[in-house]
Amino acid sequence: MTNDADAPTSTPGPPPGSRGGWSPEQVGDQSGRVVLVTGANSGLGLETSAVLAAAGARVIMTARSREKGQAALADVQGRAPGAQVELQMLDLASLASVTDLATRLTATLGSHGLDLLVNNAGVMAVPKGRTQDGFEMQLGTNFLGHFALTGRLLGPLLQSESAGRRPRVVSLSSMAHRFGRITPQDLMREKRYEAWSAYGQSKLADLMFALELDRRTERAGRELVSVAAHPGISATNLFTGGPFGRMPDVVRRAAGKVGELVMQSPEQGAWSVLRAATAPDVVGGEYYGPAGAGERSGPPVRVGTSARAQDVDMARWLWEEAVRLTGVGFHELDPPAGAA
Template identity: 50%
Template sequence: MTKTRWTAEQIPDQEGRTFVVTGANSGLGYETARALAAKGARVVLTARNAERGRAALAKIRVEYPNADLELASLDLADLDSVRAFAAGLDEPVDVLVNNAGVMMPPRTLTKQGFESQFATNHLGHFALTGLLLERLRSRVVTVTSGLHRRGTIQFDDLTGSRVYSPVDAYAQSKLANVLFALELDRRFRAAGSSVVSAYAHPGYSATNLQSSGPTGLLNLLMKPANLLVAQSAEQGALPQLYAATAEDVSGGDFFGPDGLGEMRGYPKRVQPVSGATDPETARKLWEVSEELTGVSYSF
């Protein structure tokens, strides 16, 4: 990475390359899709809500009338939806950006009976990546959070049936993102694959996650924090855009903001919490994820 402040203007020409961006109807996903479209990429925007997805696509088209965009339905919390999306995607994918997520809602279970944050943020993307594995040509970028540093994987209570904290469950799912990204990189390298698994976090960026997920006191606290502390979603998307497009990205690289506490700023290489680099924990999570999703990877 260069020492200059990297912005989306420095993304190389992406014409002829296909990107799949999950959760592209708002926030970081929207800004990622928008920046890629500006550079000539073909972008498959996925959205759980069709109306919001159409609005996002139309908004990008106003700015970039010749953009090569496609909207697809995908609910990461529903493994049936993940399978349907993967089955309907009949083209190679240069870069998969695992961006979609939910943040700190009250405890709810998905259609398959999983805790919603662990299901959406980790299991859905684990399944999606595995189902698209044979079509991946270049990179997988997984979006985590600086809060992964306070996470632990509660293997004996992944649904939060005994103890549930919205913040702790979110941190767990974001730690799972890091463990997955690093284990995916190990497996790509062991298989002699040229596909790169990298990951990124946006610092503290103002998106609809802070208002749509938390309730009660958490929601009240996040509203002023978004106004006073957070950087824009456009700025927050830069680390994942760097991971997805920059030429000097290697497998296992982690990008976040360069400001104080990695809360704001421009992309730089950062380090995960030490526990996230433990291969044994990653292997166990991988095996549990294959069992829960029914998706086994074949490299």
């Protein structure tokens, strides 16, 4: 494990051989695929759901607000008439809600299983707060909630594998992972809370989770593909819950106008997620983001990670800590008893 003091700070750019030139027109026929998208009522989750539904997938949209969820469901049904799309309630800031959804789905998905899980929901730079289980709000929602959800849905995901398909888990990270630090000595930021630093930690944790899940599935000889994606900077509601949302109205309106000029649309922000979720050539452990300057906008390509995100000792520690905190193991991926 690497301490903050000696953590590597170099940030590799896009790996050689990054593949470019992709747009959602390349999303193939998704018929027969069952997909779950968290945070599907807004921004990237809504756009991802709409494209996948229009391409023929059965899409389970999740939301924490029934009202917002129903409006988003109607939106997707309007854009993709006749699509198989439904709404399920999920609050990632509550382990009980995660367990409840996973239990219901495991019963209803049956022998088909789950083909794609998009760990998308998130909050950014919100004021100090706690989830229902007492976790720091950003780490708890963005990382621990999705960790628990993925672990609880591992059965249906592996069921898809047993049925001859290659299930995928796509986890949303961010350029903010680059300034993120995992702080084992104060993971819940009880000693000192700074909203952006806590966001950076949560997005680094999401990326490390995606990479660690890939390593574990590979060791277990499983077909499940775990990858990560980020949308560059996209004009979504993410900006209204953090410091921008707390600005005076007039400043916020002006900032919004500037934002529209420099940010890409939620539709285009979802492209990285869609490529990671659907392209046939995606390989476990990859990370997709926009190709443009500073990865802020543009068509999705394979991108690099910070050196910190590649710290396998820290990733192992974080995984074990998440198991301890959430009480969710990934036992199907455990090495066989007696294996070294």
